[in-house]
Amino acid sequence: MQLTEDVNFTTEKKELLSEKIHDEILELIIKNASEEEQVLNEKRLVELFGVSKAPVREALIKLCSEGVLRNVPRYGYVVVKMKxxxxxxxxxxxxxxxxxxxxxxxxxxxxxxxxxxxxxxxxxxxxxxxxxxxxxxxxxxxxxxxxxxxxxxxxxxxxxxxxxxxxxxxxxxxxxxxxxxxxxxxxxxxxxxxxxxxxxxxxxxxxxxxxxxxxxxxx
Missing domain, CATH: 1.20.120.530 (GntR ligand-binding domain-like)
Structure with a gap:
């Protein structure tokens, strides 16, 4: 039982961190909105937020599912312009x-x-x-x-x-x-x-x- 509680607690913390990173990336995009193409790099975001790859990757995947980003292999995450x-x-x-x-x-x-x-x-x-x-x-x-x-x-x-x-x-x-x-x-x-x-x-x-x-x- 103790093991299960620890796993659930760890999962909950991971989800909360991923959500926090999601909003921080979104805020970054909003504050730097321009006519030029914006490209985000996973490694740089990990360094910027001082966290592991997992929550950053989860946040990026969610932003892609929401239509905010588009993943271009070997290039980065391109910000989709909102009309x-x-x-x-x-x-x-x-x-x-x-x-x-x-x-x-x-x-x-x-x-x-x-x-x-x-x-x-x-x-x-x-x-x-x-x-x-x-x-x-x-x-x-x-x-x-x-x-x-x-x-x-x-x-x-x-x-x-x-x-x-x-x-x-x-x-x-x-x-x-x-x-x-x-x-x-x-x-x-x-x-x-x-x-x-x-x-x-x-x-x-x-x-x-x-x-x-x-x-x-x-x-």
Whole structure:
């Protein structure tokens, strides 16, 4: 039993480090965005972050899966340029997925899950008292939208939504950096409170409209 616990603990630490490196690489890409081709080298990243190859490699693989990087053998990891159309397309996709999920899950939400949604909003309110960065804000936003969509009980829809949010993470961070030249951010719970209140009032149409506005406010 002790061995199993140690293995799980080690795996958890490894995953957390990989996630941290993932966000740091993404931040590096965002802060150095230019018209020129950006190429990342695994060995240099290992030296830069002072870690072993494993978490860097895992982070690079994840960034490739998210469409942020493209692996070119014997050359490096090329940064895939994000176009404005890509950002608009992700917003459209999210609207389709989330509005459908809200409609399908509406009855279950108003009967059984309003307290879960309120709990998430209350926890986010506590975070407002602390300095936060763009990653924390996006993490809270992502968790709220995935929670809301989960009540539709549609695994495929949730899979596509999670992938869309992973892609949009870069878009949101880039937008924030371009606007303020800072990765500091501020959590705004009011859009989520409005959606929650509409759900409490059992007003699906209003909840969908507020959800649409919240999704579109990212850009």
């Amino acid at each position: 404005e159309k890509d950002a608009r397309d992700i917003l459209k996709l999210r609207c389709i997925l989330e509005l459908e999920a809200l409609k399908d899950g509406f009855d279950a939400i108003v009967q059984y899950h309003l307290e879960d949604i309120k709990r998430h909003i209350d926890n986010a309110a506590l975070m407002q008292q602390e300095p936060v960065d763009v990653w924390k804000v996006w993490e809270d936003n992502e968790a709220f939208h995935l929670l809301l969509a989960s009540y539709a009980d549609n695994q495929l829809l949730n899979k596509f939504l999670k992938e869309s949010l992973s892609i949009q993470k870069r878009i949101y961070a880039q937008f924030s950096w371009n606007k303020k030249q800072s990765m500091d951010d501020q959590l705004d719970k009011e859009p989520h409170v409005g959606i929650y209140q509409a759900l409490c009032d059992k007003d699906l149409e209003k909840a969908q409209e507020l959800l649409r506005r919240d999704i579109s406010s990212v850009l």
